Amino acid sequence: MNWMSYHIGEEFLISFICLGIAWRAFSVSRSLDPSLSDYLELRSRTFLISAGFLILGISSFMHALIHASGWDLNLLYQTLLSYCLGLFLLIIAIASERPWRKTAYPLLYLPLMILLVPGVYQSFPIFGEFRPIVWIAIAYFSGVVSILYISLYYHTRLNRFLFSALGHLFICISAIFLFFPTGIGSSAWIHGHLMRPIGFGILFFSMNSEELLNIKESMLYKTLAAFSLLAAIPLLAFGMILSFDNLHSINIQSRRIAVFFFMLVTFASSMFFGLGLIIRLIRPVIQLKDNVNKIADEGLERRVELNSGDELGELSVAFNNMLAKLEDSFSERDRLSRLAATGELASTLAHEIKNPLNAISGAAVYIRNNFKGDLIKEFVNVIDEEVSRMNKLSMNLLTFAKPLPFNPVNTDINKLVLATADFLGFECEGKDLAILTDLEKEIPEISLDHDQIRQVLINILINSFDAVGHDGEVMIKTSSENGNVAISVHDNGKGIDSAEMAKIFNPFFTTKTRGTGLGLAISKKIMKGHGGDLTV
Structure with a gap:
């Protein structure tokens, strides 16, 4: 060859x-x-x-x-x-x-x-x-x-x-x-x-x-x-x-x-x-060691800075993710501690307020039935309104303080959104508000407490109505990804100041002249109970 x-x-x-x-x-x-x-x-x-x-x-x-x-x-x-x-x-x-x-x-x-x-x-x-x-x-x-x-x-x-x-x-x-x-x-x-x-x-x-x-x-x-x-x-x-x-x-x-x-x-x-x-x-x-030492001195806000594509780079990324999760866990722990203390106080206040309110309401009924006169009638109506408002505050306090009963059923989220929007239609009639929807087709049914999620939607939509005022527009969107469902509410209002943004889920925080400041706090509690979250 x-x-x-x-x-x-x-x-x-x-x-x-x-x-x-x-x-x-x-x-x-x-x-x-x-x-x-x-x-x-x-x-x-x-x-x-x-x-x-x-x-x-x-x-x-x-x-x-x-x-x-x-x-x-x-x-x-x-x-x-x-x-x-x-x-x-x-x-x-x-x-x-x-x-x-x-x-x-x-x-x-x-x-x-x-x-x-x-x-x-x-x-x-x-x-x-x-x-x-x-x-x-x-x-x-x-x-x-x-x-x-x-x-x-x-x-x-x-x-x-x-x-x-x-x-x-x-x-x-x-x-x-x-x-x-x-x-x-x-x-x-x-x-x-x-x-x-x-x-x-x-x-x-x-x-x-x-x-x-x-x-x-x-x-x-x-x-x-x-x-x-x-x-x-x-x-x-x-x-x-x-x-x-x-x-x-x-x-x-x-x-x-x-x-x-x-x-x-x-x-x-x-x-x-x-x-x-x-x-x-x-x-x-050495860079990794120095960064870890700085974290020990400066706290969990510090992050490891290591620009490398090898195993040490992957370790630094994993370490930063761990720090972020630890920081979130500590924040959540502090939040839950505050909520527990607030809930205990709220429960005590609700019970203490309820008995005097019953007495005031009974006295108002007696005065209405036994005394005549326009001035007396006007005063009794004011008493009834304020007692009703205080009763509502008392019920909100109890709702916030006690564990919420969870009754899950398979629910079509699109139907729930449409029903809630129709229910709140009367709120829009006198203000020229428009409720728009953008719903994903064939969204999967999910197991949830129908009444609780409806309450969350109502709370958020009412907040949006207050924010946009007259001639406003509120958009409700639904979407799904990997078996998870999201509902988003957008409005064309003036928005919230960044300083107030961090406080809006705190109990009793409100920017309105009237209101308890518990609506968003209760809504977030409901969403956490469903394994989800409420963010703004």
Whole structure:
């Protein structure tokens, strides 16, 4: 079999696969909705993946063209180093904390174009002598990408990431086979060049829009990448020494200098990278600790400020949500404590007021029946009105203080709204008020206490009538979502001052000259008893 023809066809196939994946990633990047909260991050990651596979595709195409045209094999320096750059961009796309700052990295391909200039590539040592070093670098980068994809699976539980990890693992193993200095058609060469297209084929089917949109930066990625870098140091160092065995004869002294230089660069780069990685790992932890200490000093209103997309960022979001829930719980506890105290006082007052009112009412009836005169009749009418008002206040106090009986029935909320609006029609006749409705069709029936919810609607609508005055308009809307039903009442009145807004549900608070100030407090109590809420 003509293995060189197979190799050329293999490189062309890999080229088309990589270009297809690049186009797919670029299309996803262009189709993202700018209103997404993580739009910039997603677009940057998909762009870097597109650029990485574009460089891989161009490199494989040129690799095939060099062999097909019989050009100088030193041109392969450019293709294989570009191959490493493409894999490096994939690592950046997955593991970078702020990928939008790395979108210029694909421009690193431009300096590599210099290696296509005859005067440059001809001055390099024979490619076959350094080929193992390049392949072990490709194996290293592919292995890191595979580890990162396994981390992505751990982070998202998306099975496609396992297939992508498998694809890059095949590429890594193929590069390890090609690291050995054997000729074309040898067992190692055949295994390496059979596994490469399989790996890229797996990537072609695994890397779709679902996978691309779920790539997220994680602390785990950095940690695993760090371990893989540290594990690769001896492989790079000693691998370079072994790779020169049984190759073309070169100057021993030059070889030792080259090996020492590469070992020095590898050691220095790993030290700098490790130091930077440690700083990046520790910095958000310190920020989180400082923010938690400030919360202990400043109270629950303080929030953790940590701009990170990794697990610590998710932890800070969860911590802030917990603080918000704690703050709401404490506020609700204080509110319930105040309501309990108010309710107890209200119940006592209601009972104490009721007996004198009965006596006053009885006395008024006696005076009306036994004494005549217009002035006496006028005074008795005033007494009756005020006693009636005080009785109403007493009943409201008792209603507010005692637990409300709950008699739920399945109710069509739209029919309840229409019936309540019709009932209050008389309130609108003399004021030129308009009650409008916007009711969602086919709204589901819900279990509720019909009379209590009707009372809430009446209280709110009467408040709206008072707010809009003459020639006003009140709109009642119904809507549903995920089995929950909402009723909203809008009016074109002047509104409520922000200072009064926080007090409107407090018992006995009112802005009217007449009224008990208990209507909204009782209404909110009813809605809480139904598992809902009343907000303004």
